[in-house]
Amino acid sequence: MSNSVTTIYIPRDTTALAMGADRLATEIAAEAANRGESVEIIRNGSRGLFWLEPLVEVETTSGRIAYGPVENRDIDSLFDQAFLSGETTHPLCQGLTEEIPYLKKQQRLTFARAGITDPVSLEDYQQLDGFNGLKKALQMDGQSIVDEVKTSGLRGRGGAAFPTGIKWQTVLDAKSAEARSGKQDQKYIVCNADEGDSGTFADRMVMEADPYMLIEGMTIAGLAVGADQGYIYLRSEYPVAHQILNEAIAKAEAAGFLGDNLLNSGKTFHLEVRLGAKAYICGEETSLLESLEGKRGMVRSKPPLPALVGLFGQPTIVNNVLSLAAIPYILSQGGQAYANYGMGRSLGTLPFQLAGNIKRGGLIELAFGVTLRELLEEYGGGTFSGQPMRAVQVGGPLCAYLPESQWDTPMEYESFQAIGAGLGHGGIVVFDNSVDMSEQARFSMEFCVAESCGKCTPCRIGSTRGVEVIDRIRNDENRAANMELLDDLCETMIDGSLCAMGGMTPFPVQSAVKYFPEDFNQPKQAAKGSARS
Amino acid sequence: MTAVNEQLLPVVTEVIAGLKHKPGALLPILHEIQNRLGYIPPDAVPVIAESLNQSRADIHGVISFYHQFRTTAPGKHTVEVCRAEACQAMGARQLEAHAKATLGVDYHGTTGDKNVTLEEVYCLGNCACSPSIRIDDEIVGRVTPEKFDQLINELRSQTLEVL
Numbered sequence: 001m002s003n004s005v006t007t008i009y010i011p012r013d014t015t016a017l018a019m020g021a022d023r024l025a026t027e028i029a030a031e032a033a034n035r036g037e038s039v040e041i042i043r044n045g046s047r048g049l050f051w052l053e054p055l056v057e058v059e060t061t062s063g064r065i066a067y068g069p070v071e072n073r074d075i076d077s078l079f080d081q082a083f084l085s086g087e088t089t090h091p092l093c094q095g096l097t098e099e100i101p102y103l104k105k106q107q108r109l110t111f112a113r114a115g116i117t118d119p120v121s122l123e124d125y126q127q128l129d130g131f132n133g134l135k136k137a138l139q140m141d142g143q144s145i146v147d148e149v150k151t152s153g154l155r156g157r158g159g160a161a162f163p164t165g166i167k168w169q170t171v172l173d174a175k176s177a178e179a180r181s182g183k184q185d186q187k188y189i190v191c192n193a194d195e196g197d198s199g200t201f202a203d204r205m206v207m208e209a210d211p212y213m214l215i216e217g218m219t220i221a222g223l224a225v226g227a228d229q230g231y232i233y234l235r236s237e238y239p240v241a242h243q244i245l246n247e248a249i250a251k252a253e254a255a256g257f258l259g260d261n262l263l264n265s266g267k268t269f270h271l272e273v274r275l276g277a278k279a280y281i282c283g284e285e286t287s288l289l290e291s292l293e294g295k296r297g298m299v300r301s302k303p304p305l306p307a308l309v310g311l312f313g314q315p316t317i318v319n320n321v322l323s324l325a326a327i328p329y330i331l332s333q334g335g336q337a338y339a340n341y342g343m344g345r346s347l348g349t350l351p352f353q354l355a356g357n358i359k360r361g362g363l364i365e366l367a368f369g370v371t372l373r374e375l376l377e378e379y380g381g382g383t384f385s386g387q388p389m390r391a392v393q394v395g396g397p398l399c400a401y402l403p404e405s406q407w408d409t410p411m412e413y414e415s416f417q418a419i420g421a422g423l424g425h426g427g428i429v430v431f432d433n434s435v436d437m438s439e440q441a442r443f444s445m446e447f448c449v450a451e452s453c454g455k456c457t458p459c460r461i462g463s464t465r466g467v468e469v470i471d472r473i474r475n476d477e478n479r480a481a482n483m484e485l486l487d488d489l490c491e492t493m494i495d496g497s498l499c500a501m502g503g504m505t506p507f508p509v510q511s512a513v514k515y516f517p518e519d520f521n522q523p524k525q526a527a528k529g530s531a532r533s
Numbered sequence: 534m535t536a537v538n539e540q541l542l543p544v545v546t547e548v549i550a551g552l553k554h555k556p557g558a559l560l561p562i563l564h565e566i567q568n569r570l571g572y573i574p575p576d577a578v579p580v581i582a583e584s585l586n587q588s589r590a591d592i593h594g595v596i597s598f599y600h601q602f603r604t605t606a607p608g609k610h611t612v613e614v615c616r617a618e619a620c621q622a623m624g625a626r627q628l629e630a631h632a633k634a635t636l637g638v639d640y641h642g643t644t645g646d647k648n649v650t651l652e653e654v655y656c657l658g659n660c661a662c663s664p665s666i667r668i669d670d671e672i673v674g675r676v677t678p679e680k681f682d683q684l685i686n687e688l689r690s691q692t693l694e695v696l
Contacts, residue, residue: 018659018674050661196656198617204658236564236601237657239670274557275564277599280655294559294585296598312556354661356622361661384623393618429660431622443621447655450600 013046045209047115048363133331151335153347158320174315197396199427203321217327395424398504400511459502619660
């Protein structure tokens with residue numbers, strides 16, 4: 001029996017909870033009490049090594065030692081094999097957490113604190129460089145802050161990859177109608193936390209593992225452009241992130257990091273979380289603004305840009321969680337430090353997210369330029385099922401399915417554009433050889449039927465017709481004519497839709513047809529058979 | 534107006550009074566009504582419309598636009614099955630078929646004992662441990678048909694304990 005208190009970390013992240021972390025924490029505490037061991041259990045964020053969740057870490061003199069994935073039935077043997085004293089004999093022991101190759105090989109700038117800290121502890125955050133960016137920003141004028149962001153080369157991480165510094169400059173220079181008539185000038189910072197793409201969870205991890213980083217990034221954005229109110233538009237599918245964000249905002253307000261007098265500077269920034277209501281389209285920025293205003297999430301025509309006429313008609317920055325989360329590092333270390341990572345016009349790092357049928361799924365933050373194959377093989381370790389990989393969808397439900405011949409493409413914006421694909425928000429969904437690509441193409445259209453806002457006819461009606469045409473192809477009715485019709489329909493949707501929903505839904509469909517033609521060339525049962533052989 | 538709704542309306546007016554000052558108050562109001570009552574009673578629509586100085590059509594339009602808002606009472610628990618790509622790659626299609634067969638309802642349906650309402654969802658952000666479902670506010674990963682049955686049985690036995 002040890003006399004000192006041993007610190008144990010068990011994450012409160014969604015994936016850890018989904019794999020049983022809450023019950024595990026309760027049982028470990030009970031077992032420690034049973035055995036007369038003193039432990040302190042800290043509910044940290046996740047390291048993003050999701051295949052090891054729940055990942056239990058024990059603080060030792062040589063560092064934190066990881067065990068995972070731990071189930072309740074493992075608790076007795078962990079105690080028996082003295083895991084509290086740093087014994088590494090247990091089969092679930094992964095050694096020192098920081099030495100796990102999956103984590104060690106990463107270049108973590110945005111996720112530097114993820115999983116290390118208690119997400120709502122202001123002390124933890126400040127011990128690891130937290131609020132240094134804000135402190136610097138409070139000494140700078142708006143233009144200098146925007147210049148630092150321009151130097152970083154940061155491009156919008158939501159998928160569109162628009163240069164963040166230029167967007168901020170537009171809002172900084174914008175004069176609202178009120179300002180032109182001499183009244184109070186109201187601008188807004190809106191964080192797009194409607195992370196709806198399947199295969200993505202980086203925004204969620206920021207909010208659940210390091211919420212103060214997002215709060216700090218939004219506050220800096222407010223200082224840069226002269227906005228005193230921010231909103232985080234969070235999807236309602238993320239109840240854990242909602243809880244953690246609200247805890248963090250309340251603590252930040254109480255400690256003077258948010259509110260009317262930021263760190264006694266006399267500057268103001270208020271922040272509020274608003275929940276979406278299960279509508280994928282609200283991840284599109286203009287639809288999101290409509291939703292924040294209390295309306296149906298219908299896409300707006302652009303121009304005017306939201307930067308000029310945004311929320312409630314005022315100049316507004318709408319940035320993705322990851323873009324805003326990159327800001328504290330850029331301000332604290334300098335824009336050039338961030339720009340030293342990456343390649344070409346894709347500077348900095350991107351958190352890639354390995355998901356679907358993959359052995360070691362999780363978050364991998366690396367500089368742009370790593371190949372897809374390195375991620376799939378070195379990090380992912382092949383499929384979960386053990387069957388050969390067949391198709392990989394990169395960038396979410398509106399981006400292409402890639403066949404193996406394209407897996408050596410460097411993960412950066414221009415290289416992906418060159419092969420007709422997209423990086424989107426960095427999500428990577430892996431399928432093994434049991435996938436039927438005509439079924440996946442059908443789903444792309446079906447998803448658009450469910451999620452189209454209905455404004456543009458090619459998206460609203462075209463998606464329904466798309467499901468019907470693909471059904472006819474799958475049923476072997478007039479195959480050649482229907483394939484031609486599908487091609488024509490895709491072109492109409494691409495050219496005739498205002499936003500990416502209708503304009504990009506055809507991309508996964510077209511890529512499935514182009515690279516996996518065998519799944520469209522025969523009735524569906526036969527197609528499945530040939531795919532497996 | 535039915536007797537049931539007469540009991541619900543004070544909740545509606547209380548929620549509106551607490552939130553109507555917020556800019557863009559409609560979504561927060563609808564969320565809070567649904568949190569408190571489980572759904573948005575149709576009789577709440579004219580009350581909301583009047584307090585926000587909008588038309589009933591506006592309010593109805595917003596309620597019907599979002600998949601989350603419902604105008605009928607749900608079961609005691611809501612079970613959402615993820616239908617998105619990462620879960621598909623791990624057997625979500627079989628899982629949703631199993632869920633419908635086991636519960637004997639389609640999406641948006643409620644079991645005869647009013648215990649479970651089945652809903653679809655597109656991504657719960659647990660894509661590295663698919664397939665996923667959500668039971669009320671709890672997300673569960675790596676859900677096999679067997680695990681699904683076990684979770685549903687736990688919900689049923691909870692209800693029995695309460696009875």
